[in-house]
Amino acid sequence: MNVSRRSLLGLVLLILGISGASQWWGHRQEAAVGERLAALAQPGDLLMLSSDTCSICSLARTWFQQHGVKFDECSIERDADCRSRFEALRAPGTPVILVRGQPELGFSPERLRARLEGA
Numbered sequence: 001m002n003v004s005r006r007s008l009l010g011l012v013l014l015i016l017g018i019s020g021a022s023q024w025w026g027h028r029q030e031a032a033v034g035e036r037l038a039a040l041a042q043p044g045d046l047l048m049l050s051s052d053t054c055s056i057c058s059l060a061r062t063w064f065q066q067h068g069v070k071f072d073e074c075s076i077e078r079d080a081d082c083r084s085r086f087e088a089l090r091a092p093g094t095p096v097i098l099v100r101g102q103p104e105l106g107f108s109p110e111r112l113r114a115r116l117e118g119a
Contacts, residue, residue, distance in 0.1 A: 046099060050095050
């Protein structure tokens with residue numbers, strides 16, 4: 001099969017264009033969720049029970065800060081009350097984000113947005 005360089009270049013450019021557009025759309029969607037969550041979350045609405053060694057906790061903390069989402073955080077290793085709350089929930093791991101007092105295991109900005117909108 002004889003494929004010309006021009007056809008191959010066109011295919012590569014098409015793939016790169018689709019990939020770039022997909023990444024742009026994903027970032028735009030994330031920004032929209034961040035803006036909405038920042039608008040919904042009032043002080044005291046979100047409390048993240050975290051662990052000092054939890055990579056998802058670090059990701060969530062950074063995401064909240066980048067999007068201007070108001071949240072509180074406590075460490076189960078450094079705060080006895082936080083540890084007690086965590087143990088009472090019998091959660092399998094961190095983070096646990098309390099959304100107006102209701103536990104949400106893990107970190108999903110979409111789920112947090114939905115919980116705040118539905119609460």
